[in-house]
Amino acid sequence: MEQLWTQTKLILEKTVSPGLFHLWIKPLTAQVAGETLELTAPNAFVAAWVNERLLDAIAEAAASVMGKRPKVAVVAADARPGPHPHEKDRGPKAPVTIVPLGLPPAMPLRTVAEDRFRFSFDDFVVGPSNELAYVASKGICERTLASEQLFITSAPGLGKTHLLQAIGQQLCLGGGKARPRVVYLTAEEFAGRLIMAIKARDVERFKTSFRESVDVLLLEDIHFFRDKPRIQAELLNTLKALRSRGCRLVFTSSFLPKELSGVDDQLASRFCSGFLAGIEPPDLPTRKRILERKAAVHQVLLPENVSDLLAEHLRADIRQIESCIQNLALKARLLNRGISLEMAWEVLGNYKLENPTLTLDDIVDYVCDVYRISPELLSSKSRKREHVLARNTAFLLARRHTELSLQDIGQRFNRRHSTVVKGITTLERHLSLETPLGRQIEKTMERLAP
Known part of the structure; x- marks a missing residue:
């Protein structure tokens, strides 16, 4: 059993982001009961979070080890009843439920070593479309950039994560000097840590760990913070504290700061206060x-x-x-x-062959054909899951293949600009985490023919 779970974790370590793995999966223990893989989390909050967001990824990884897809159940360690002295006489066990008991202190913030980063500057191919972002990323490491803050923006799959990890790797290598304390997180992981600290009533330690124990903060996909005022307020105060100490900050997003509706004006201004570098599709x-x-x-x-x-x-x-x-x-x-x-x-033939003249009407026709719905339904007020998924796919394809603004895309589907951002962000999250839905979306996008 221990070997099975070890092999499953090795697969998960390669298929989910490093932060998600170390924060949510690494603390789990496992046992097999029939066809069920039963995971035990350190507390009820972690159990609920894994159960809600990582169940499919865990089941798929376990299937590749066990030869078939198991059922996965997540329980909390503090919700398991202890053994009764006369348990053998008590008949079958009742199902274990997750009870929201008190949470232990929040997990401490840990800086990362260079082996946590998969990408380096050496394996980044530089061209006219990404040269500015590359030079700026090197500059933030070598302190030759006339700013201690960098914002990298691009459509998905063009190298934002590569450059962010390359920055982390180079800073951790140190170059013979004292190594800075580097923290690399996705916006979702930052939010998860804060929520955990709030539930554990340990927010002060969360604040201290970020504001006093970090020299460089690498924060990915900051558009995730949209419409989360409590988290935005804490992030804003954290960024102010870090900048007052002279710390370096690097953010990535699929959107320009001005396109981030649902973000507090002060926070948006803070994102804009450094150097902004965009990455375009390669020539x-x-x-x-x-x-x-x-x-x-x-x-x-x-x-x-x-x-x-x-x-x-x-x-x-x-x-x-x-x-x-x-x-x-x-x-x-x-x-x-x-x-x-x-x-x-x-x-x-299995891939989308790019058509420079692809129009929004082409995208609508394609999406309607794939999801078997009418253009009227695509623009309707329907909130059915399949209709929302089709609509979000159209948003993402329009963003990637046309020059239309987010507002123009929204008007075409009778939606607000903020709804377009939310839909694109949702799909990008599934794509980056390579969830089952993410892989389905990737295949759908690849089949878009000229």
Whole structure:
């Protein structure tokens, strides 16, 4: 049993973000009861959080180890009844329920080491579309940037996370000097820690841990803070305290600060107070160099004509390029054949081939076809899950493939600008965490044909 859970955790460590893994999954213990994987969390709050957000990811990881998908149940350690001295005479056990008992003190804030970061500056391919963000990221590390704060913005899959982790890795390496205390969190993880501290009535220790024990704060996906006033207030005070100590701050978001509706004006102003660098989709020469770099990483020999073909057609984002390389390599190995132009065309058939003239009407037609709904339903007031999912998919595709503003996209679907932001943010979260829904959305987006 211990080996099974250890192997499952190894898979989860690679498939969820480092912060989510260390905060929510690492503290769990496990046992198998029939076809159920029963997880024990240290307290009721952690149990409820895992049960609500990570159950599918855990079940899929366990399935790859156990050979079939188990049922997953999460219980709290402090809700388990202790053994009764005459338990054998008491008949079958009653089901264990999660009881919201008192919480232990909040988990301490931990700085991270360089081995926690998967990406470095050395493996980042620089081109005209991302050069400013790259130079600024290096500058924040070397203190050559005329600001102690950096805001990196781009559409999904263009390198924000890569640069943020590269900053963390370089700072942790230290370069012979005293290493700064680096904290790397997603906005959701920051919020989770604060909520845990509130429930544990330990907010003061939360404040102290962030405001006095951090030299560099790397905060990802700050658009998650929208419409969360209590968390925004604490974040604003934390940022003020860190800046007063001369700490460095780096934020990433899929939206510009001015597009973040539902964010307090003071906090939005704080986000804007440093250097802002955007990343655009890579041009053809940069895409080709990215392809060559990814092919080398995956030990794939790409003929020149295949490299040219893929670079010409894979324009959406870098994740798509890497996925195509992996699938091409796997197909060649399974068939025991060399990679050819014909094979590349076959693999490209599984992906969205970018069309520079893609319009919002094209996107609406595609989404309606995929989700089997009418354009009228897509723009209706319906809150059915499948209709909301289709609408959010249209928001994300319009954001990625058109030059329309968020307000223009909202008007097309009879929605407010803030609703568009919320829909895009929801899907991006599933994409970044690679949840089952995230993988479904990724496949839906890949199939969008010109």
